[in-house]
């Protein structure tokens with residue numbers, strides 16, 4: 517499968533103060549595909565995910581070395597606008613948080629920040645994003661319901677809709693289903709599968725079955741290093757590294 521990377525990291529090292537959390541991570545993020553990041557707790561999956569849209573900039577003492585490129589442009593270049601970067605590379609977090617606003621205003625929040633004022637344009641964005649997040653039927657007629665009053669699974673799909681509202685190219689998700697029941701998890705997985713035609717997706721997951729079900733590529737992290745990266749089917753069926761084999765067969769984790 518010959519594919520084009522939407523993002524590429526080269527020799528990324530990340531330090532929290534004196535402590536090094538990522539070591540020489542070189543990995544492509546292929547366009548219009550789902551990439552899963554797996555590995556035991558504390559191996560650096562979330563840290564790596566956050567390097568892709570510079571969310572680590574918010575962590576005091578965090579320092580990044582190496583290169584992260586988005587469509588060939590250096591993400592860590594000092595001239596890069598963080599607002600513009602985060603518009604292109606959106607993020608959904610582990611806890612399904614809805615802003616204490618209506619469903620409509622949750623989704624319209626980003627576009628308004630980016631200057632969309634026209635009511636008809638906002639209405640269209642809200643409806644399209646609800647549809648993309650498979651929420652049109654559930655809440656399409658209740659746009660003024662408070663976001664926080666939705667169920668956990670709905671709040672997480674609302675978070676996806678909110679992230680999509682600013683038309684990102686890449687969507688990063690940090691364990692988006694770990695707080696959800698199996699049905700809500702399945703709905704999110706189906707949403708992600710339908711989104712990959714239009715978007716590039718990177719998901720951190722503790723759940724290897726989830727990685728197998730939905731991802732095209734998987735990166736296995738251990739102790740801050742990317743031990744193995746491959747097409748998901750190949751990595752799980754035929755890992756080249758002994759540590760990958762031990763991890764995916766449940767010998768540690």
Ligand SMILES: Nc1ncnc2c1ncn2[C@@H]1O[C@H](COP(=O)(O)OP(=O)(O)OP(=O)(O)O)[C@@H](O)[C@H]1O
Pocket residue numbers: 532535537555556557558559560561562563564575722
């Ligand atoms: N804000 C921080 N300050 C200092 N150290 C941190 C910070 N965030 C993470 N770390 C450390 O960096 C290492 C990697 O953490 P990270 O959260 O990226 O791992 P992870 O694989 O995502 O773990 P989990 O699956 O438990 O979420 C760990 O040793 C962690 O303690």
